[in-house]
Amino acid sequence: MTPQKNKQAIGIFDSGIGGTSIWKEINALLPLENTIYLSDSKNAPYGQKSTEEIIQLSVKNTEFLIKKGCKIIVVACNTATTNAIDYLRKNYTIPIIGIEPAIKTASIQTKTGVIGILATKGTLNSSLFEKTTARIDTKIKIIEQVGNGLVELIENGNMESLEMTVLLQKYVQPMIDLQCDCIVLGCTHYPYLIPQIKKITGNNIKIIDAGQAVAKQTKHILIENNLISTSEKKGNSIFYNNKNKNVLDAILKEYQNTTIQFLDF
Ligand code: DGL
Numbered sequence: 141m142t143p144q145k146n147k148q149a150i151g152i153f154d155s156g157i158g159g160t161s162i163w164k165e166i167n168a169l170l171p172l173e174n175t176i177y178l179s180d181s182k183n184a185p186y187g188q189k190s191t192e193e194i195i196q197l198s199v200k201n202t203e204f205l206i207k208k209g210c211k212i213i214v215v216a217c218n219t220a221t222t223n224a225i226d227y228l229r230k231n232y233t234i235p236i237i238g239i240e241p242a243i244k245t246a247s248i249q250t251k252t253g254v255i256g257i258l259a260t261k262g263t264l265n266s267s268l269f270e271k272t273t274a275r276i277d278t279k280i281k282i283i284e285q286v287g288n289g290l291v292e293l294i295e296n297g298n299m300e301s302l303e304m305t306v307l308l309q310k311y312v313q314p315m316i317d318l319q320c321d322c323i324v325l326g327c328t329h330y331p332y333l334i335p336q337i338k339k340i341t342g343n344n345i346k347i348i349d350a351g352q353a354v355a356k357q358t359k360h361i362l363i364e365n366n367l368i369s370t371s372e373k374k375g376n377s378i379f380y381n382n383k384n385k386n387v388l389d390a391i392l393k394e395y396q397n398t399t400i401q402f403l404d405f
Contacts, residue, residue: 146370149174149378150358151210153201156184156295157381158329159216160391162239165355166214167377167395170362174375176208177216180405181383185291186219187260187327194262198224202232204380204405211367214358215239218259218326222266235361240272241326242350247276249346250322256283256315259326260291283318285311287327294329297387304336312340325349380405 150173152163157179166175178201180186186194198220205213212235215221215228221238228236241263246255263269264284273282293304315323323345325331331349338347362368369375377395380403381388392398 145211148209148211149176150212151176151205152214152216153178154217155186156181157387161328161331162216162351162354165351169355171374172369172371175377177379179381184295187262191223194223195227216328219262222263222268237358239350239354241324242348243324246322246324246348247280252319252321254281254318254320255322256320257324257326258285258287261286263326283315291329294332299332308336322346
């Protein structure tokens with residue numbers, strides 16, 4: 141075990157603030173770890189970009205976190221994972237954890253045999269997503285819905301706006317009409333919409349995201365690589381953001397040991 145490395149931070153990145161939904165799960169499961177979170181809000185949304193652009197941005201984010209001395213990278217973005225994780229794993233030796241829409245979980249839990257997935261165009265069009273879907277029982281009907289406009293509203297802190305309600309109604313109602321009983325949130329920004337989605341679905345539809353699974357996988361890989369923190373003190377978290385920091389401020393207000401820094405990135 142290399143004690144120096146154990147003290148280093150878990151690096152986490154997303155196209156914006158959405159990956160803080162993953163950071164919260166990691167922070168809850170691994171409170172002794174230091175974390176560095178990179179929110180590339182200036183370039184959000186990634187979901188409309190080409191695979192080449194998403195790879196380029198993911199490389200830039202990964203190199204930033206490696207330069208900061210991170211011991212592991214968590215790609216807290218479905219769009220970056222589904223488009224760039226193969227490239228990242230081929231080109232960097234640091235352990236890299238990704239997040240993919242939890243359609244396997246939904247396919248096990250559904251009783252009606254109909255599941256909905258809300259994700260970005262970049263995720264739904266990716267070959268990795270196509271491969272994952274091909275492994276799902278063909279008897280399960282999967283309704284794919286691109287969440288156009290949702291990330292932009294969340295980045296601006298408009299989670300509860302009328303515009304958001306109208307968009308969610310438009311995306312979720314057709315799933316309800318087709319008897320879907322599980323909705324997969326295939327974008328790390330979307331857990332911030334769960335209260336609004338529940339206003340439309342009521343409590344009869346399960347909303348599934350992969351946040352806890354990613355935190356558990358991060359812990360597992362840290363242990364496997366002898367990288368888990370041996371500290372007895374709660375860790376510190378630094379959040380780098382290259383756009384407006386107000387929404388991050390609001391998200392993190394109840395968390396101690398967190399600092400937000402503006403980054404010209
Ligand atoms: N949080 C990102 C994801 O999980 C948002 C994608 C975007 O920037 O469009 O896919």
